[in-house]
Amino acid sequence: MTSQTLRRRLHHGDIDGGRYDRFEASGIDSLNEPLLGSRDQDLNGHGFGDVLDDERNKERMHWTRVFSNLIAQWAQWFANFITGSGSVVGWLLPFVSGSQNGANNHLPPLLLSPLQEARLKHLKQRLAVPFDGSFSEHQDALRQLWRLAYPDRRLPSLKSELWKEMGWQGSDPSTDFRGGGFISLENLIFFAKMYPEAFQNLLHKRDGDRSEWEYPFAVAGINISFMLVQMLDLQSGKPRTLAGQHFLELLGEDEMAFDNLFCVAFKMLDVQWLVKRASYMEFNDVLKSTRAQLERELALEDVESVRDLPAYNLLKR
Template identity: 30%
Template structure:
């Protein structure tokens, strides 16, 4: 309760006077202090984002909603509004980077959401080609005898036709599975093999789609901001979302075998435990979760 009261009082009253006092002492506005005193990355961009969102100035508040094409003009408008000389190239460059990251995160979410909304269509040639590619990447020495086949269970789908398993995450689930299998083929095959363990086994493809949902939800609620702001000095792309998904797949497999669940019936319990672990890691402003790093001895 007291935390909420303090938060309200700070945002309503103390923050204004604190900013005024610091400007009087330093001769610089809050944005100048943030952009001049911190290294590039999440700590700086998150602080800039919070400062802009909390501002009573409409030009500054609107800055967090600009699209990529409007960033350069927005930087000039902010500098004019705050009476910062245009020749201050350091401020201009750093604000430009932060606004690109902020607008890029929003655009990435929209792109991921749009892909998630696309239902798997067995009449769509591109969808079918990606599905067959997934099989060929994971099972290079075994031919798929028919499009509708119990063989799909060998890579962790629930039934004869994988399309029914993509309902929740749409095409995004398939694209993630293919991406991991294509870019980390050895790791994907090793994890598929481990998923067939007689005691600790799990459904590889179904779990993969479940992890797509985890990555999507973390992106949607803003939890991936620190990670992406540290990873990408500009516009985050779909590629970066896929890379984070790959990290989740690799780490979840390690986590599952380290935890040694009694059976797959306890999947939801351990999935949530893993989810909490990842959310904890993402709270660190210096976080950067990459598959390359996690594979290092």
């Protein structure tokens, strides 16, 4: 089993690098060389198959615990959102537990136009829809995403190891949405439809010199969606952060401003990933800097639509 093999397995796990330090040390310390030699016997006389089974069992137990915790955290967040508490408890990513700019939380709410009110209400309705793998509409959306991502490949069943290639944590992508939301999947589909070249470049990691440990594409997209929800303060009645209030102005110009902003944020994250020469364990840091850069661009005076953001030009490359 080579380091490349291990790298592929780890692509689809917890995106929180901070949790990564609990992975088996033997795997981390030997990534620059094969984990085992070419022979089928280790020093203790155990067969290669036995050792591999042990490693797989340890890995499976580790990621089961990790993702059980994440699912519970997302469920708590979503329960708070739906009940209108306005608080975010147990957010998925550690870095978003505090405001990037605390003073922004105390801005008075904006007076919205009827159009802004209607579009904000519609967006909140989308945010309130959890993903449900038993719904045919949601199943069809997953299939649509696959067809957009891999137009020349056969559509797999909804439970297949092939989904891992897109960056889902396991063979059943629906498990990544528990406590999350259907809007994350809608964001990915929108990206694939509206900016197919940029989408394909990110999916296949075509740009730049990539890390040995890359971030998983699909799970990263889910994290970006929910980073935007908090950054824009969409869990509140009316956004009271500076970024959120600027976003309302964009929403008045573009009904799909959130989806377009998702595409910009995803491309911006990948560019920063390459500039920083980041690897898997640094994903949170890159996402933090992506959020900060996005907040700065939203605050520019001449930005009246998502297409006015300087980073929007990245989607054209």
